[in-house]
Amino acid sequence: MVDDYHAFPDAQGRFGAYGGTFVAETLIAPLEALTATYLRLRNDPSFQQEFADDLKHYVGRPSPIYHAKHLSERIGGAQILLKREDLNHTGAHKINNTIGQALVARAMGKQRIIAETGAGQHGVATATVCARFGMKCVVYMGAVDIERQKINVYRMKLLGAEVVPVTSGSQTLKDALNEALRDWVTNVADTFYIIGTVAGPHPYPMMVRDFNAVVGREARAQMLEQFGRLPDVLTACVGGGSNAIGLFHAFLNDRDVRIIGAEAAGEGIASGHHAASLSAGRPGVLHGNRTYVLCDDDGQITETHSVSAGLDYPGVGPEHAFLKDSGRAEYVGVTDDEALAAFHLLCETEGILAALESSHAVAQAIKLARGLPKDKLILCNISGRGDKDVHTIAKREHIEL
Amino acid sequence: MSNRIDARFHALRAHNRAALIPFITAGDPIPGATVALMHALVDGGADVIELGVPFSDPMADGPVIQHANERALRNKVGIADILRWVREFRERDTGTPIILMGYLNPIEIHGIERFAREAVDAGVDGVLVVDCPIEEDATLRPLREAGLQRILLTAPTTSDARLARAIEAAEGYLYYVSFAGITGAAKLSAQGIAQRVGDLRDRATVPVAVGFGIKDAASAKAVAAFADAVVIGSALVATLANAGDEEDACARARGFLAPIRAALHGSKNDV
Secondary structure, three states: OOOOHHHOOOOOOEEOOEEEEEOOHHHHHHHHHHHHHHHHHHOOHHHHHHHHHHHHHHHOOOOOEEEOHHHHHHHOOOEEEEEEHHHOHHHEOHHHHHHHHHHHHHHOOOOEEEEEEOOOHHHHHHHHHHHHHOOEEEEEEEHHHHHHOHHHHHHHHHOOOEEEEEOOOOOOHHHHHHHHHHHHHHOOOOEEEOOOOOOOOOOHHHHHHHHHOHHHHHHHHHHHHHHOOOOOEEEEEEOOOHHHHHHHHHHOOOOOOEEEEEEEEEOOHHHOOOOOHHHHOEEEEEOEEEEEEOEOOOOOEOOOOOOOHHHOOOOOOHHHHHHHHHOOEEEEEEEHHHHHHHHHHHHHHHOOOEOHHHHHHHHHHHHHHHOOOOOOEEEEEEOEEOHHHHHHHHHHOOOOO | OOOHHHHHHHHHHHHOOOEEEEEEEOOOOOHHHHHHHHHHHHHHOOOOEEEEOOOOOOOOOOHHHHHHHHHHHHOOOOHHHHHHHHHHHHOOOOOOOEEEEEOHHHHHHHOHHHHHHHHHHHOOOEEEEOOOOHHHHHHHHHHHHHOOEEOEEEOOOOOHHHHHHHHHHOOOOEEEEOOOOOOOOOOOOHHHHHHHHHHHHHHOOOOEEEEOOOOOHHHHHHHHOOOOEEEEOHHHHHHHOOOOOHHHHHHHHHHHHHHHHHHOOOOOOOO
16 A cells, blocks of 8 residues: 555655666766756756746646537536647647756756657657757657658757657667667767656656646646546556656545556557557566566567557556556556547547547547546546647548648 | 686686677577587687677667667577577586676566576576666676676766775676767777776776777777776677678687787786
């Protein structure tokens, strides 16, 4: 039994059995320096004030909670509420974290920023803050992802970033992360690595969570103000898990709030073509932390599949692994087809184009709503907008644009 | 013999020569050739062999060793194969220390206790886990308990406090990473690291090996002047990469190592 879910990670970066610092020796010193700087800034009111000001005036926070009445009526069950992270500047929650980390980078005097990206949302959010702070920006992106996310690649270039195609391994997000780590170990003196999710070595899972936790803090206050109570259920999609932990964290000690993460089940978990690390993986070590990973019996990381590039990752943030094992959160698989159906339904009933990633959370909210009475409240995180995905969706549905 | 690594370094001290430690990825370039290749390395002058355990996500490695990993994995080379090859190697060579070098996940998934037991049984002497720093030492305790020596890395970025911990915990030899970067990069400055390696040797109770960026006789000789051992990986792996068959691979290995070994002759006479 966990008394206080806000007490994690410990000083070694561990969330129960998960997390930690599993990196090559050269990276230990920069990680220690980053941890020391971040822990200082975390308690520095002027840093927190600047971060809050940027979130308000640059990102456009707070993002609203919107009651999706038409969708809820169509389903005929519980009420579905949407936390609108898609309305943030750059169109996703990712900017919360990149603003925070760019401020940390500036405090450390680093002028060169590197990042990995899958769907391109984190790459765009990183390129955005680098443009604003006048920092050099290099984004590593799998060659396969570059092909399926051309618009975001161009956006990054417009913002002045160099996008480096990664052709090793499966040429997706995990390989982009490997390549970014290789860059960092090589250019450790002048480079700051802005990791885009709550994975990686300590302190990243903690720091990225802290910067995204504004989502849940806002949502908790908005629920009390707009609805006079907390939601019955939270849902969010989980790839690496940054939008999910951002929403969940403020509610972790509210034991009556049920928490459900929607993983990418791709073509179905039984098909083997999925990216559901928590539902179908096992504890292992990847990208600097111990967590659930998708790997074969030789410990080789397996290639993943999801219609959404942002969920196409064979690991997951260690805090989610901890929340799963402790029973505080549940993680379920949502297939490509279910996500697509939810995408269309939300679009038709509410006029909101959710990202394919977020559509997994919508699909889960819809499933739950069907089985719950009308007075129950489900809060679903719309982590990003779907404009970037229209080509993928059209192609999948055999429509020429 | 209870401890081949210590015995080997002890013998080398009598010869005033730095140890030559080649690295190859197990199962690369031809899975069936690994045992013959290990013998060829010894014929070419290897004192210790580092055998890479392939991993799908070798985040500390440059392109040469990444590709070696990919080639080996295309042939489904796993820990069971590697331990079988070590056992076969030991049928003819009971003296050359073998270090398995790799990443944590394959070992964890195999089961650390099981891996430790089987590795000792096969004739492995030490293990170097690239992504398991001293802070996560508890993870690898079963390796030490089974009698495997834990080879630790130190780097230019390693703080004094951590260096002290590494020196305290070191077994076999301390592996000094010559520059901040990935394997196979061209950043080595022998002069630039001589002082630091010298300090490390003064403080450590085990020999100090230097790796990363050593690619030929000249760079090996330069480093051997102040180190107890030189590790050569990427340059060797690149030489073997497109070998046509086992015989070709072995000839390349011997041909690559022989001039390097010759350059190390008497390398410690001045020390």
